[in-house]
Amino acid sequence: xxxxxxxxxxxxxxxxxxxxxxxxxxxxxxxxxxxxxxxxxxxxxxxxxxxxxxxxxxxxxxxxxxxxxxxxxxxxxxxxxxxxxxxxxxxxxxxxxxxxxxxxxxxxxxxxxxxxxxxxxxxxxxxxxxxxxxxxxxxxxxxxxxxxxxxxxxxxxxxxxxxxxxxxxxxxxxxxxxxxxxxxxxxxxxxxxxxxxxxxxxxxxxxxxxxxxxxxxxxxxxxxxxxxxxxxxxxxxxxxxxxxxxxxxxxxxxxxxxxxxxxxxxxxxxxxxxxxxxxxxxxxxxxxxxxxxxxxxxxxxxxxxxxxxxxxxxxxxxxxxxxx
Amino acid sequence: xxxxxxxxxxxxxxxxxxxxxxxxxxxxxxxxxxxxxxxxxxxxxxxxxxxxxxxxxxxxxxxxxxxxxxxxxxxxxxxxxxxxxxxxxxxxxxxxxxxxxxxxxxxxxxxxxxxxxxxxxxxxxxxxxxxxxxxxxxxxxxxxxxxxxxxxxxxxxxxxxxxxxxxxxxxxxxxxxxxxxxxxxxxxxxxxxxxxxxxxxxxxxxxxxxxxxxxxxxxxxxxxxxxxxxxxxxxxxxxxxxxxxxxxxxxxxxxxxxxxxxxxxxxxxxxxxxxxxxxxxxxxxxxxxxxxxxxxxxxxxxxxxxxxxxxxxxxxxxxxxxxxxxx
Numbered sequence: 001x002x003x004x005x006x007x008x009x010x011x012x013x014x015x016x017x018x019x020x021x022x023x024x025x026x027x028x029x030x031x032x033x034x035x036x037x038x039x040x041x042x043x044x045x046x047x048x049x050x051x052x053x054x055x056x057x058x059x060x061x062x063x064x065x066x067x068x069x070x071x072x073x074x075x076x077x078x079x080x081x082x083x084x085x086x087x088x089x090x091x092x093x094x095x096x097x098x099x100x101x102x103x104x105x106x107x108x109x110x111x112x113x114x115x116x117x118x119x120x121x122x123x124x125x126x127x128x129x130x131x132x133x134x135x136x137x138x139x140x141x142x143x144x145x146x147x148x149x150x151x152x153x154x155x156x157x158x159x160x161x162x163x164x165x166x167x168x169x170x171x172x173x174x175x176x177x178x179x180x181x182x183x184x185x186x187x188x189x190x191x192x193x194x195x196x197x198x199x200x201x202x203x204x205x206x207x208x209x210x211x212x213x214x215x216x217x218x219x220x221x222x223x224x225x226x227x228x229x230x231x232x233x234x235x236x237x238x239x240x241x242x243x244x245x246x247x248x249x250x251x252x253x254x255x256x257x258x259x260x261x262x263x264x265x266x267x268x269x270x271x272x273x274x275x276x277x278x279x280x281x282x283x284x285x286x287x288x289x290x291x292x293x294x295x296x297x298x299x300x301x302x303x304x305x306x307x308x309x310x311x312x313x314x315x316x317x318x319x320x321x322x323x324x
Numbered sequence: 325x326x327x328x329x330x331x332x333x334x335x336x337x338x339x340x341x342x343x344x345x346x347x348x349x350x351x352x353x354x355x356x357x358x359x360x361x362x363x364x365x366x367x368x369x370x371x372x373x374x375x376x377x378x379x380x381x382x383x384x385x386x387x388x389x390x391x392x393x394x395x396x397x398x399x400x401x402x403x404x405x406x407x408x409x410x411x412x413x414x415x416x417x418x419x420x421x422x423x424x425x426x427x428x429x430x431x432x433x434x435x436x437x438x439x440x441x442x443x444x445x446x447x448x449x450x451x452x453x454x455x456x457x458x459x460x461x462x463x464x465x466x467x468x469x470x471x472x473x474x475x476x477x478x479x480x481x482x483x484x485x486x487x488x489x490x491x492x493x494x495x496x497x498x499x500x501x502x503x504x505x506x507x508x509x510x511x512x513x514x515x516x517x518x519x520x521x522x523x524x525x526x527x528x529x530x531x532x533x534x535x536x537x538x539x540x541x542x543x544x545x546x547x548x549x550x551x552x553x554x555x556x557x558x559x560x561x562x563x564x565x566x567x568x569x570x571x572x573x574x575x576x577x578x579x580x581x582x583x584x585x586x587x588x589x590x591x592x593x594x595x596x597x598x599x600x601x602x603x604x605x606x607x608x609x610x611x612x613x614x615x616x617x618x619x620x621x622x623x624x625x626x627x628x629x630x631x632x633x634x635x636x637x638x639x640x641x642x643x644x645x646x647x648x649x650x651x
Contacts, residue, residue: 069457071581115637120646122594124400128581129640132633139626202649239626247461260455261398292476296469303448303462310453 015257016269017316018309022255023272026279034286044166048158050278051168052077052230056245057252057270058175059222064253066215067195067262068116068123073223073249075135076105077242080227082138085147085237094153102224108134109220110213117212131246138239147237157232171229172271175222179267187214195263252277255305257313276305344591347643348606351589355613363620373497379605379612380505381567382582384560386590386604387512388553389583392456395549396529396596399456403445404557404583406464407438408576410471411561416483416571417475419562427484431562435555441467442554446547468574479571487566501563508556513601521545530597585636586611588644610639 030037037043056073063070080101087097108130115126160167182188190211193201202208230242254260255276256269280298289297340346359366385404392401411434419430441463448459490500516522521544528535528545535542560579565571584594590607592599614635618628 115641119641120648121640121644122588122646124594125585125588125640125644126637128585129633129637132629132636134633136626136628136630136633140624140630141626143624143626199649208649250458250461254458260457293469293473296466296473299462299465299469303466306454306458306462307448307452314453 015259015265015313016272017257018312019256019269019272019276022305022309023276023279026276026283030279030282030286034282037282037286044168045158046278046282047166048168048229049233050274051171052226052233053245053248053252053278054172054271054274055175055222055226055229056249057256057274058179058267059219059226060249061253061256061258061265061267061270062179062191062215062222063123063219064258064260065195065262065265065267066191066212067198068212068215069250069260070112070127070216070219070223071124071246071250072108072112072127072130072134073219073226074243074246075131075133075138076108076220076223077227077230077245078138078239079108079134080105080224081231081234081242082142082237082239084228084231085149086141088149088153089147089237094150098228101228102221104137105220105224105227106217109217109223112220113213113216116216117209135239135243142237142239145236145238145241149231149235154232154235157229168229171225175225176268176271182218183266187211191215192263197263248277249274251302251306255302255309257309277302344600345603345606348590348603348610351610351639352606352613355610355617359613359617359620362617366617366620369496370493373493373499373502374491375613375616376497376502376609377491377493377499377567378616379609380499380501381560381564382579382586382608382612383505383605384508384556384563385576385579385583386586386608387509387601388556388560389587390590390592390599390601390604391512391525391549391556392460392553393584393587393592393594394525394529394596394599395546396532397449397456397546398594399529399546399549399596400460400584400594401442401445401550401553401557402457402460402580403441403464403467404553405577405580406467406471406574407441407554407557408561408564408579409571409574410434410441410467411438411558412565412571412575413471413475413479413561413573415558415562416487416565417479419484419487420482427486430484431559434558434562438554438556438558439551440554442550442552443547445554446550449550450543450546464577464580472573475573477573479573483565483569483571487562488569489566490563491567501567504563508559509601509605512552512556516601521548525549526597528597582611583608589639611636 056077060070060073083104084097084101087100088094111133112127112130115121116123157167162170190201190206193204193206194208194211198208227242234241252273253270254273256265256271256273258265258269280301283301284294284297356367365371385408388404389401392399414437415430415434418433419426422429445456445460445463448454448463449456452459490504493499494503516525524535524540524545527538528540528542532542561576564576586607587599587604588594588607589610590600590603590605592603614632618631623631
């Protein structure tokens with residue numbers, strides 16, 4: 001019994017708990033108001049739809065944990081999409097096209113990491129600039145939406161399974177597993193140390209520059225994988241479609257319980273945050289809000305969610321005597 | 325610091341170079357010189373006037389941003405663009421419906437709305453335990469949603485004639501939009517340097533604890549900054565509608581991060597308490613000249629965005645490096 005109590009206490013105190021609770025709340029609401037929401041086929045299609053955002057918010061979560069921010073991820077999705085579609089349109093084997101696209105994402109991440117980590121420029125501003133760099137490249141390569149991905153790739157993502165699990169779920173589980181392994185390596189500890197106090201981490205002998213570089217490369221890697229799943233969702237090339245995902249991912253990260261001041265929280269929460277965020281649209285549609293009020297309603301739900309979460313977190317922190 | 329100045333001229337040169345406006349001014353001169361080299365008549369007064377008119381809008385957004393960043397506590401206003409879009413859509417609508425004095429009343433009405441949203445952000449930050457970045461980001465979608473709901477997706481097309489002519493030159497390079505912007509800058513500058521709350525903003529921004537010990541009203545000061553930011557953004561949107569001759573949903577969303585970049589290039593520290601309105605103006609002019617130059621040499625839009633990003637990155641690296649970790 002005591003073990004259970006401790007486990008429950010640990011769960012309640014976990015930084016990702018508020019996000020988890022809010023996600024469950026919206027799942028509950030949708031199960032009631034949206035007919036057929038809990039049917040397996042609609043759950044799988046919802047999962048396919050939200051996986052890109054889940055990937056992006058996990059990567060952004062790592063950048064935020066390191067004490068920074070990465071607003072270039074939406075543009076990275078655009079770049080990945082455009083490279084993938086253009087190359088596969090030219091007859092490049094799909095595997096190489098995917099590798100090249102993810103490679104482009106990694107290059108943007110390395111640029112971010114070098115400028116932020118080694119040249120010490122503010123992360124918000126750097127990634128704002130690289131957003132133009134990556135987004136501009138995407139527009140350069142493909143000025144207007146065009147091209148199509150092979151039906152095999154699109155089908156394989158949307159309805160393929162491996163060991164009875166949908167591909168999208170495997171992608172998320174793989175990223176989550178990667179994060180779990182990373183947390184056990186020295187880098188995982190360094191990441192949180194740098195995020196909490198870069199100066200202290202530096203004088204403790206941590207190579208803070210390399211930790212930051214790795215963080216932004218990982219963020220871009222997740223955005224790259226998100227971009228591949230995003231491309232499978234839209235089935236073609238669009239140099240601008242991914243841009244709006246940046247701010248959605250940021251909201252998901254915050255709802256997931258990662259502190260913007262860095263060093264606190266975990267990537268698991270980002271998944272809850274992203275699912276919560278994606279479910280808001282479903283909820284607003286399910287509650288049949290009049291068309292012109294949908295955006296306002298969605299924004300107010302996010303506002304209530306974030307305020308509620310922050311107050312909840314403060315309450316648990318106070319109840320806990322600020323034990324963190 | 326160890327080398328000794330060799331001559332009077334050298335010392336004067338160093339004083340000029342150490343001025344905080346030196347690098348921004350140098351960048352403006354370089355960009356203009358480049359334009360003059362590449363395009364005939366780039367430096368002519370009418371063209372300078374049209375660039376300054378466009379820069380006025382970025383300047384207003386930047387002034388709004390600077391006020392919030394100055395207030396400290398990781399202050400940043402990511403709702404600037406959304407409030408501007410709201411001003412552009414709702415301002416002219418109200419101006420036409422408010423009769424003869426509508427031109428002024430419409431501006432006042434959207435500015436009141438904008439400051440109301442600013443107040444909401446400040447309250448959420450103070451009492452909702454939410455970082456400014458997130459609070460104002462969410463406020464941006466609330467404002468966008470509000471604008472969509474009030475216009476029902478159909479913005480009225482009529483914009484008062486007087487508002488439509490603000491971008492045209494009076495005497496090149498002056499235009500009404502530039503005059504209004506300079507007047508507003510002067511007004512905000514005076515508020516910052518002459519009033520208690522304005523001067524208090526710098527201390528509140530750089531050291532909250534010291535400000536509290538001095539008995540400064542921190543909550544009121546910070547809330548005023550967010551409210552002023554909302555009002556100025558809404559005003560900027562109102563002018564934007566006249567300048568561009570029409571209004572669309574989310575038309576000004578690009579101004580948000582542009583205003584942050586302009587503020588930083590103009591010497592405002594994102595950590596709060598340090599920055600100037602004039603610096604923000606220079607930052608806004610730099611970004612506008614850069615964008616204008618790339619547009620004038622007729623590059624495809626992708627290349628333009630790409631080069632803009634690369635130049636911004638270079639400016640940031642050259643000019644706003646953080647402090648070294650090794651003490």
